[in-house]
Amino acid sequence: MSDATIVLIVLAAGTYLFKSAAPLVLGARPLPVRIGRLVELLPAALLAALAVVSTLADGSSIVVDARLAGLVAAGVALWRHAPFVVVIVVAAAATALVRLAS
Amino acid sequence: MDQRGPQPEDRHGHGEPGGGDEHERRVANDERAVRRAIHRQAASITAAVAPFGVVFGAAAATAGLSLLQAVGYSVLVFGGSSQFAAVEILGDGGSAASAAVAGLLLNVRSLAFGIIMAPALAGSVWRRAAMSQLMIDESTAVGSAQADARWRRYGYLVAGLGVFVVWNLTTVVGHVAFSGAGDLIDDLGLDAAGPAAFLALLWPRLASAAQRRTALAGAVIALALVPVSPPGVPILAAMAGVLFAGVQRGGRP
Numbered sequence: 480m481s482d483a484t485i486v487l488i489v490l491a492a493g494t495y496l497f498k499s500a501a502p503l504v505l506g507a508r509p510l511p512v513r514i515g516r517l518v519e520l521l522p523a524a525l526l527a528a529l530a531v532v533s534t535l536a537d538g539s540s541i542v543v544d545a546r547l548a549g550l551v552a553a554g555v556a557l558w559r560h561a562p563f564v565v566v567i568v569v570a571a572a573a574t575a576l577v578r579l580a581s
Numbered sequence: 582m583d584q585r586g587p588q589p590e591d592r593h594g595h596g597e598p599g600g601g602d603e604h605e606r607r608v609a610n611d612e613r614a615v616r617r618a619i620h621r622q623a624a625s626i627t628a629a630v631a632p633f634g635v636v637f638g639a640a641a642a643t644a645g646l647s648l649l650q651a652v653g654y655s656v657l658v659f660g661g662s663s664q665f666a667a668v669e670i671l672g673d674g675g676s677a678a679s680a681a682v683a684g685l686l687l688n689v690r691s692l693a694f695g696i697i698m699a700p701a702l703a704g705s706v707w708r709r710a711a712m713s714q715l716m717i718d719e720s721t722a723v724g725s726a727q728a729d730a731r732w733r734r735y736g737y738l739v740a741g742l743g744v745f746v747v748w749n750l751t752t753v754v755g756h757v758a759f760s761g762a763g764d765l766i767d768d769l770g771l772d773a774a775g776p777a778a779f780l781a782l783l784w785p786r787l788a789s790a791a792q793r794r795t796a797l798a799g800a801v802i803a804l805a806l807v808p809v810s811p812p813g814v815p816i817l818a819a820m821a822g823v824l825f826a827g828v829q830r831g832g833r834p
Contacts, residue, residue: 482677483646484653486667489677490684491657497688499713501695507703507730517823521697522725523792524799524822525690526783529718531800532815534776536807549773550780557784563618567625570777574770 545581549574619727619736622782626719627743629774630661632766634748637664638755644672648756655752659745660717663687666812687813693820694721701733715741719778726782791826798825 510518534550535541552573556566634655641651646668654664663684670680694716701724702712715737724737766772786792799822803815810818 481650482680483644483650483668483671485677486671486680486684487650487653487657489681490654490663490667490688493681493685494658494660494663494688494691495714497685497691498695498716499710500692501699502702502709502713502716503706505696505699506709507700510700515700517826518696518700520792520795520823520826521693521820522721523783523786523796524802524819525693525697525816526722526725526779526786527796527800527822528803528816528819529722530776530779530783532803532807533779534773535804536812536815538812539808539810541804541807545770546773546776549770550776553773553777553780557781563622563778563781564625566781567629567774567777570773571770574773575768576770578767578770 545574545577548577615727615732616735619723619732619739622723622726622778623736623740623743625774626723626740626778627747629771629778630719630744631747631751632769632771633661634751635755635759636766637661637668637748638752638757639759640665640672640755641668641752642756644668646671646756648753651752651756652749655749658684658688659714659748660684660688660691661748662812683811686811689813690816691716693817694718697721697725698733698737701730701737703730703734712738712741715745717741717744718775719744722779722782726785795822795826798822 509515530550534546535543549570553566553570556569561569637655638651641654642648646654654668658664658667666687667680667684670683671677695713698716698721702709704712720737720741723740724733727733727736783796787796799819802822803819806815806818
């Protein structure tokens with residue numbers, strides 16, 4: 480068996496454990512109120528983290544590049560109540576333009 | 582499955598006797614609007630994923646993986662950044678152990694996604710087991726942005742299935758046809774689409790002070806950890822951002 484296949488099996492199995500742990504163990508039963516309130520806040524922490532890390536991280540270093548222009552443009556579009564699709568297009572266009580100019 | 586037309590009555594069997602018509606119609610309209618909004622979010626985020634699938638397919642080919650192996654990663658692992666990491670390490674001659682560990686570290690965050698989505702993913706054990714394979718950034722982002730359990734589950738499934746299909750098709754295309762897809766992503770600014778989508782899904786939450794504090798704390802924690810921890814860990818650690826929400830007595834945050 481090649482290395483790529485061994486890694487595939489190990490990575491797929493481990494990843495599936497991570498993905499399925501909560502849905503299989505916790506199920507859809509309602510959480511205690513206090514914990515439920517924290518879980519209701521989790522998406523905000525995660526979405527914010529995903530947004531900044533996918534904008535500013537390059538491996539293990541922090542890099543400011545054209546992606547930041549895209550995120551700022553997206554923020555402006557959202558502030559002006561632009562629809563979801565427009566926000567995405569504006570972000571990509573801003574990033575592309577900054578790259579073109581630099 | 583997209584446009585089933587005006588037949589949402591089958592899910593809403595609580596029409597009161599008499600005078601329910603107007604109410605039913607309003608519910609039907611609301612339902613259609615919510616469903617359309619979810620489809621738009623899912624479509625945008627799925628489209629944003631496509632170029633990265635092509636790049637993954639091309640990277641896998643470059644690293645010497647067969648088409649079957651490349652698609653195996655996209656079907657069985659189904660976690661973009663971990664697939665890239667594993668394949669790149671293998672391509673650079675790294676050991677199988679280091680490739681697997683790097684990939685797994687990137688996917689620990691799925692644990693957090695599972696905790697967020699679990700309450701909405703009702704169903705038999707088998708059903709939950711099957712739905713879990715779709716537990717990725719995009720499906721969690723779209724799902725958790727919806728207001729109640731039913732729509733969370735719907736958003737999760739639509740975005741998850743959409744990305745699953747597109748990710749695998751584009752993996753094949755990239756493996757067979759492309760090698761310069763990375764340049765295309767840069768030229769068109771497509772690497773900004775992901776961050777923008779995450780921000781757009783976060784946006785409505787920022788109306789609440791507790792959510793704002795949580796988001797800010799999550800972002801700061803994640804950024805602070807980027808230089809000092811393996812990729813993937815910062816996103817998981819950002820969960821601790823909820824501790825900064827501030828205690829709210831009574832009422833939902």
